[in-house]
Amino acid sequence: MTIHLTINGKPFEAEPGQTILEVARQHDLDIPTLCYHKDLSPTGNCRMCMVEVKGGRFLQAACVTPVWEGMDIQTHSSKVVHDRKMTLEMMLANHPQDCITCDASGECELQDLAYEYQARAPEWGSKGTRYPVNSDPNPFIRVDMNRCILCRRCVLACGEIQVRDVWGIANRGIEEQIVAGAGTTMMEARCESCGQCVAYCPTGALSNKMSYGVARAHQVQRVTTTCSYCGVGCQFDLLVKKGKVIGVASSPDAPVNGMALCVKGRYGYDYVHHPERLKKPMVREYLIKKGMKKKVGGPGWEWVETDWETALNLAAGKLRETMDKFGAESVGVLTSAKCTNEENYLMNKLARQVIGTNNIDHCARL
Numbered sequence: 001m002t003i004h005l006t007i008n009g010k011p012f013e014a015e016p017g018q019t020i021l022e023v024a025r026q027h028d029l030d031i032p033t034l035c036y037h038k039d040l041s042p043t044g045n046c047r048m049c050m051v052e053v054k055g056g057r058f059l060q061a062a063c064v065t066p067v068w069e070g071m072d073i074q075t076h077s078s079k080v081v082h083d084r085k086m087t088l089e090m091m092l093a094n095h096p097q098d099c100i101t102c103d104a105s106g107e108c109e110l111q112d113l114a115y116e117y118q119a120r121a122p123e124w125g126s127k128g129t130r131y132p133v134n135s136d137p138n139p140f141i142r143v144d145m146n147r148c149i150l151c152r153r154c155v156l157a158c159g160e161i162q163v164r165d166v167w168g169i170a171n172r173g174i175e176e177q178i179v180a181g182a183g184t185t186m187m188e189a190r191c192e193s194c195g196q197c198v199a200y201c202p203t204g205a206l207s208n209k210m211s212y213g214v215a216r217a218h219q220v221q222r223v224t225t226t227c228s229y230c231g232v233g234c235q236f237d238l239l240v241k242k243g244k245v246i247g248v249a250s251s252p253d254a255p256v257n258g259m260a261l262c263v264k265g266r267y268g269y270d271y272v273h274h275p276e277r278l279k280k281p282m283v284r285e286y287l288i289k290k291g292m293k294k295k296v297g298g299p300g301w302e303w304v305e306t307d308w309e310t311a312l313n314l315a316a317g318k319l320r321e322t323m324d325k326f327g328a329e330s331v332g333v334l335t336s337a338k339c340t341n342e343e344n345y346l347m348n349k350l351a352r353q354v355i356g357t358n359n360i361d362h363c364a365r366l
């Protein structure tokens with residue numbers, strides 16, 4: 001059954017069960033949101049998506065209101081715009097006015113809407129900070145609940161996507177706040193530092209410690225790439241400033257993982273520019289010192305840099321030596337799920353075409 005409705009005077013068709021917001025976004029009609037995210041269950045708590053429905057006594061939250069036959073909706077009537085501006089002012093009343101030093105500035109959804117609706121913090125708003133800044137010892141996630149707008153996206157992202165239920169809501173009314181566990185640290189509340197809550201937070205309440213204060217959104221170039229830590233093949237964006245990787249951000253259209261990443265993919269990027277990163281092949285050489293007993297792997301064996309030809313010849317020679325020693329007629333290759341698909345493909349080529357064996361397998365089958 002098709003539902004016929006009108007939005008801003010124009011006729012549209014919709015499927016039963018679709019919300020006003022879904023129909024509007026399907027047709028590129030603007031309805032602002034803060035708590036809503038297409039990956040998460042709608043909660044209707046931020047009140048930014050309020051619209052006017054003809055015949056209704058109150059404004060309706062578009063993200064949780066299903067459409068019905070003959071519905072007549074106004075998304076930007078003067079009443080709606082006034083209500084949204086007032087909602088924003090309420091949020092800003094309890095919000096520090098420090099966009100100038102906030103890491104989220106430039107990609108903050110609250111900042112964008114405050115600008116669009118020309119909303120300012122009212123004179124009677126709270127002054128100063130209500131909560132400790134950088135309040136959690138998590139090594140990757142910076143928590144500043146002064147910037148929280150209680151949208152609950154972090155609660156849903158952690159509960160519905162990561163299924164860790166670290167974040168929850170404590171107290172009610174003006175005292176309402178987001179807490180980890182029952183007021184513990186994130187780690188004590190079973191956080192695994194995946195950073196999903198940071199990725200979904202629309203403000204600077206949750207941000208990344210490793211890249212905090214390093215770059216503004218407009219100063220970084222986003223380079224979409226594939227994670228090299230395992231064979232799942234998650235995609236993300238490397239944040240690059242002046243040729244240096246300074247962070248990782250979710251790439252919302254990533255086909256395998258969407259916004260989700262694990263701790264390695266999201267925060268394991270500091271090896272890229274690490275001074276101790278291996279850039280040349282190394283072999284262990286026995287550097288004879290007087291009185292030292294020669295024992296493989298024991299004292300006297302040092303890692304030294306070499307060229308690829310030497311390293312590969314050495315590895316091939318050792319393989320041949322070992323096969324001869326045990327009288328082996330063939331050789332087997334075992335690869336790993338911790339390698340990328342591309343690396344596993346190359347091992348398959350190496351085994352079959354270079355070494356000449358079909359004895360190749362993968363640890364995931366064990």
Ligand code: SF4
Pocket residue numbers: 095096097098099100102103104105106108109110111147203204205
């Ligand atoms: S969270 Fe957004 S609105 Fe708040 S200070 Fe940071 S940039 Fe400004």
Ligand code: SF4
Pocket residue numbers: 141157158162164165166167186190191192193194195196197198
């Ligand atoms: S980092 Fe991941 S596990 Fe930890 S609170 Fe955020 S979403 Fe939950």
Ligand code: SF4
Pocket residue numbers: 147148149150151152153154155178197200201202203205206
């Ligand atoms: S911490 Fe961020 S995501 Fe969580 S409720 Fe506050 S503003 Fe929303």
